[in-house]
Amino acid sequence: xxxxxxxxxxxxCSTKGLVLVAIALVSGVTFLFGTLSANMAAFGIKDITVDxxxxxxxxxxxxxRIIILYHSIAVAVVAIETYIITHILxxxxxxxxxxxATITAGYIFALVFGLVFAYFGHxxxxxxxxxxxxxxxxxxxxxxxxxxWPWQKQYRQNDSQYSRTRGGLDLERTAFFVAALATxxxxxxxxxxxxFYGNGFETFLAEDVVREVHRSTLQLAVIGHLHIMLTLxxxxxxxxxxxxxxxxxxxxKMAMPLMILGTVIVTLGAWAVVPWExxxxxxxxxxxxxxxxxxxxxxxFGFRKLIREHIMVEQETGNAGFWQKLKALVHDPLKFGALWxxxxxxxxxxxxxxxxxxxxxxxxxxxxxREERIIITGHWHALAGIIATIILLYYADMAGLKxxxxxxFGWLVILGSNIAFGAVTxxxxxxxxxxETAQQPLVDWTMLxxxxxxxxxxxxxGIILVWRLVDLFxxxxxxxxxxxxxxxxxxxG
Amino acid sequence: MKRLKTFSMVLATxxxxxxxxxxxxxxxxxxYDTGINPENWIKIPAGSFRMGQFEHETLIPYDYEIxxxxxxxRQYAGFLNEALDAGVISVSGNVVSGYxxxxxxxxxxxxxxxxxxxxxxxMPGEADSRIIYQNQQFQVKSGYQDHPVTMVSxxxxxxxxxxxxYRLPAETEWEKAARGLDGRPYPWxxxxxxxxxxxxxxxxxxxxxxGAIGNTTPVGFYNGGVYDGFxxxxxxxxxxxxxxxxxxxxxxxxxxxxxxxxxxRGGSRNNYAYDLRLxxxxxxxxxxxxxxxxxxxxxNP
Numbered sequence: 001x002x003x004x005x006x007x008x009x010x011x012x013c014s015t016k017g018l019v020l021v022a023i024a025l026v027s028g029v030t031f032l033f034g035t036l037s038a039n040m041a042a043f044g045i046k047d048i049t050v051d052x053x054x055x056x057x058x059x060x061x062x063x064x065r066i067i068i069l070y071h072s073i074a075v076a077v078v079a080i081e082t083y084i085i086t087h088i089l090x091x092x093x094x095x096x097x098x099x100x101a102t103i104t105a106g107y108i109f110a111l112v113f114g115l116v117f118a119y120f121g122h123x124x125x126x127x128x129x130x131x132x133x134x135x136x137x138x139x140x141x142x143x144x145x146x147x148x149w150p151w152q153k154q155y156r157q158n159d160s161q162y163s164r165t166r167g168g169l170d171l172e173r174t175a176f177f178v179a180a181l182a183t184x185x186x187x188x189x190x191x192x193x194x195x196f197y198g199n200g201f202e203t204f205l206a207e208d209v210v211r212e213v214h215r216s217t218l219q220l221a222v223i224g225h226l227h228i229m230l231t232l233x234x235x236x237x238x239x240x241x242x243x244x245x246x247x248x249x250x251x252x253k254m255a256m257p258l259m260i261l262g263t264v265i266v267t268l269g270a271w272a273v274v275p276w277e278x279x280x281x282x283x284x285x286x287x288x289x290x291x292x293x294x295x296x297x298x299x300x301f302g303f304r305k306l307i308r309e310h311i312m313v314e315q316e317t318g319n320a321g322f323w324q325k326l327k328a329l330v331h332d333p334l335k336f337g338a339l340w341x342x343x344x345x346x347x348x349x350x351x352x353x354x355x356x357x358x359x360x361x362x363x364x365x366x367x368x369x370r371e372e373r374i375i376i377t378g379h380w381h382a383l384a385g386i387i388a389t390i391i392l393l394y395y396a397d398m399a400g401l402k403x404x405x406x407x408x409f410g411w412l413v414i415l416g417s418n419i420a421f422g423a424v425t426x427x428x429x430x431x432x433x434x435x436e437t438a439q440q441p442l443v444d445w446t447m448l449x450x451x452x453x454x455x456x457x458x459x460x461x462g463i464i465l466v467w468r469l470v471d472l473f474x475x476x477x478x479x480x481x482x483x484x485x486x487x488x489x490x491x492x493g
Numbered sequence: 494m495k496r497l498k499t500f501s502m503v504l505a506t507x508x509x510x511x512x513x514x515x516x517x518x519x520x521x522x523x524x525y526d527t528g529i530n531p532e533n534w535i536k537i538p539a540g541s542f543r544m545g546q547f548e549h550e551t552l553i554p555y556d557y558e559i560x561x562x563x564x565x566x567r568q569y570a571g572f573l574n575e576a577l578d579a580g581v582i583s584v585s586g587n588v589v590s591g592y593x594x595x596x597x598x599x600x601x602x603x604x605x606x607x608x609x610x611x612x613x614x615x616m617p618g619e620a621d622s623r624i625i626y627q628n629q630q631f632q633v634k635s636g637y638q639d640h641p642v643t644m645v646s647x648x649x650x651x652x653x654x655x656x657x658x659y660r661l662p663a664e665t666e667w668e669k670a671a672r673g674l675d676g677r678p679y680p681w682x683x684x685x686x687x688x689x690x691x692x693x694x695x696x697x698x699x700x701x702x703x704g705a706i707g708n709t710t711p712v713g714f715y716n717g718g719v720y721d722g723f724x725x726x727x728x729x730x731x732x733x734x735x736x737x738x739x740x741x742x743x744x745x746x747x748x749x750x751x752x753x754x755x756x757x758r759g760g761s762r763n764n765y766a767y768d769l770r771l772x773x774x775x776x777x778x779x780x781x782x783x784x785x786x787x788x789x790x791x792x793n794p
Contacts, residue, residue, distance in 0.1 A: 059767075
């Protein structure tokens with residue numbers, strides 16, 4: 001019994017354990033419910049899953065099911081980011097414990113009861129528990145905002161290498177705080193609209209209403225909500241990666257004000273979608289620029305740091321040639337990968353997105369809507385997937401992956417995801433150059449590459465989870481060291 | 494701009510490398526007689542039905558008749574030949590065009606003004622087309638006579654209906670004919686299998702030579718018949734209308750304020766099964782001609 005309690009303490013008290021549990025749950029959900037996708041249905045896998053788990057899939061409820069599935073995964077990702085933030089930023093011990101406990105209960109309630117409600121019959125008690133879980137996550141977010149309050153004396157930034165005001169206000173902590181507040185407001189933005197329309201409102205997927213001439217308030221709120229939530233998850237992750245690299249110096253001083261400014265403008269732009277849809281993009285586009293520049297500064301800093309540190313270790317000299325620098329840059333695929341994925345995101349999300357926006361009426365709106373929907377769906381799946389891989393790379397480092405295993409893991413995640421999302425981008429934009437009739441070879445190849453890429457990432461994810469699962473059975477495994485460390489850090493009493 | 498061009502060129506190169514294919518228009522299609530006569534009409538009685546995903550009670554206060562299948566290549570080629578003789582259409586290069594009286598313009602966001610004038614009806618010269626123009630005549634490629642006409646624009650569908658005194662179905666008319674009165678998601682009821690309809694990777698005999706995207710199937714193919722060992726289920730709607738789900742998207746008549754787009758219903762051979770749910774809508778520019786877009790017509794009894 002004591003052994004179980006100790007492991008339970010590790011999994012639900014230490015940051016590493018909490019992140020591990022959330023990743024494992026998201027992986028399980030992604031794996032299981034991914035078998036219901038249209039592509040899997042074509043292979044007959046969907047029928048096996050439905051029969052095996054006795055799922056109740058009413059045709060008219062597909063959109064509702066998917067919305068709950070998205071929320072189940074999203075709140076778990078928000079929880080992971082929250083655990084990491086409470087771990088890397090100084091805050092009161094009691095508050096940290098309360099935040100972690102509340103958000104853990106919240107996301108597990110939301111995930112478990114949401115999915116049971118959506119896929120296994122409609123017991124409205126489960127729906128209530130799903131909403132209760134989301135509410136707990138929101139409440140944890142409120143506590144996080146309180147904990148992050150940057151104007152407290154003890155959180156003043158005394159080191160001049162980091163971005164701060166003349167009065168000592170820590171601008172990085174402020175950036176976290178602003179992102180937390182923006183996330184809370186944006187969650188309310190979706191929640192209020194959803195609640196207002198009440199139980200039984202006619203659900204829809206945002207990608208299905210892009211061509212509606214007159215969009216309802218609810219439709220606009222949902223569009224604004226989903227875009228800003230994903231954006232804020234990405235912003236928060238960029239800030240976390242910044243801490244990972246100990247981002248500082250002149251680039252940090254430039255980046256943090258830009259990140260705060262970008263977060264505020266882009267959030268206000270997304271909130272403007274309901275009242276002023278016609279000008280919302282005019283706010284969002286310039287607003288995203290400061291945040292994107294801040295991320296670019298982080299990438300520049302991180303790349304330079306990776307090169308400098310490795311060359312210092314290897315040669316104790318800074319006069320290295322191009323190839324030595326390149327080798328140094330990529331020597332640690334976990335850290336390089338986290339930054340590279342931010343760069344890669346531009347190739348599969350940002351640049352195609354801008355291209356489509358510029359040529360929307362001329363090209364994309366002449367095609368059938370289903371073609372446009374493929375692009376939209378691919379676009380945000382790629383963004384969400386890249387965010388997930390950065391978290392995975394971060395966790396692998398956190399979990400202490402070292403040596404060859406670290407290199408193999410890192411490179412396979414990078415290559416797998418890049419191949420998959422690159423292929424998905426080509427697939428989604430195929431109509432630019434290939435007719436529907438002639439598309440089959442291209443579809444076959446891109447789907448194959450996407451599947452191989454995703455399988456590779458999922459395999460790596462599976463391996464790291466099995467590694468940690470096996471470790472849990474060891475009497476004095478890594479978990480024991482980690483829970484002791486968590487105790488010393490004040491995470492577990 | 495230069496960046497955009499470079500991006501387009503790179504993308505085009507990558508995509509072209511992966512898309513070297515002759516396309517299924519050149520693949521000889523197996524010929525099956527389904528026994529369903531596309532000249533037949535089905536009467537849909539006046540009354541209410543449950544419309545849309547959320548089953549709103551909707552009244553159609555009149556009887557109407559709808560063609561039992563989508564318009565076939567044979568029927569459309571016949572129209573093109575008659576219309577050409579009557580001087581209603583003109584052929585220029587790969588394009589058949591004709592007059593359309595225009596729509597009221599409301600200045601909606603993304604709305605394109607449709608002024609009175611000539612518009613593309615049909616694209617006989619495209620590789621995807623099953624009707625070719627040779628020696629001043631429109632002819633159907635061998636084996637495709639009873640397949641639904643494709644590569645026809647909304648204007649071309651409208652012109653066909655107008656020429657014979659029919660009309661395109663309104664979305665309400667289309668959905669009632671497809672669903673019957675009980676709000677079912679598919680014409681045949683709940684659930685979908687490859688024996689019900691032609692959709693992506695549905696396993697019909699035409700996919701053997703073309704891959705999962707398949708080909709159009711002859712109209713009325715899913716009628717309980719067996720074709721070279723491929724067993725179909727009788728998948729007509731409760732009123733007895735065929736091909737309301739899958740095979741080709743079907744243009745509908747409605748013109749909505751603030752948009753020039755026209756709406757299509759039913760899903761096609763190139764869509765996953767969930768897109769065949771009967772409340773799903775597709776939309777495209779009215780001059781769009783695609784290999785998965787066709788139409789059927791209605792008339793007053």
